Amino acid sequence: MQTALTDLDHLLIDPRRPLVIVDVDEVLARFMLGLERFVGRQGYEMRITRFALFQNIYAVGSTEHVGVEAGLEMFNGFFLDGADDLEPAEGAADALADLSGRAEVVILSNAPGYGREARAGWLKKHGFDYPLVINSGLKGPAAAELASRTSGKLAFVDDLLPNLESVAEAAPAISRFQMVADERLRPFAPCAPDRHPRHDEWPALKAAIEAAILR
């Protein structure tokens, strides 16, 4: 929480421009794929049968998925040790580069605070050189705070329905979009496309953002 406040305190955005708020994992980064490689090196495999993290991770040959404790250990280990080994979502860097010519871009990620440097380094390396705000918990409050700082229109992109709902509640004027980068996760992702239009590919997502905030 402290970190999120600090990030927002230091953030400067143009108060007259539109603003695009984007998540990282499964929006800019292929998180599931990276985590799969990371756990694979430790004798585990991913069998994606639901929209979850730990419940898709199995010791090779096991019929039981890992428990919360083991899963958390892998998740934390990944952010300490494996978070550089992530591929960007296809088309994301180009889309944001294009949008950033006409709008501010802020990255709002729920990465653990200790993973900040690795995350910031990864973002820069892959062409996402925009301000990073590390958040904790649902994203509505941070999005509402950002919305209070500009007279321009806003868009918010996330893969998780609870974050989209949280933003709808805290700042209903923000246009919300869902994106799930991992093809295998897509069929399992809870969504509400009437409330939060869903576009799992960046070219379509970019067009929808443009239509919502740049016209």
Ligand SMILES: [Mg+2]
């Ligand atoms: Mg995400």
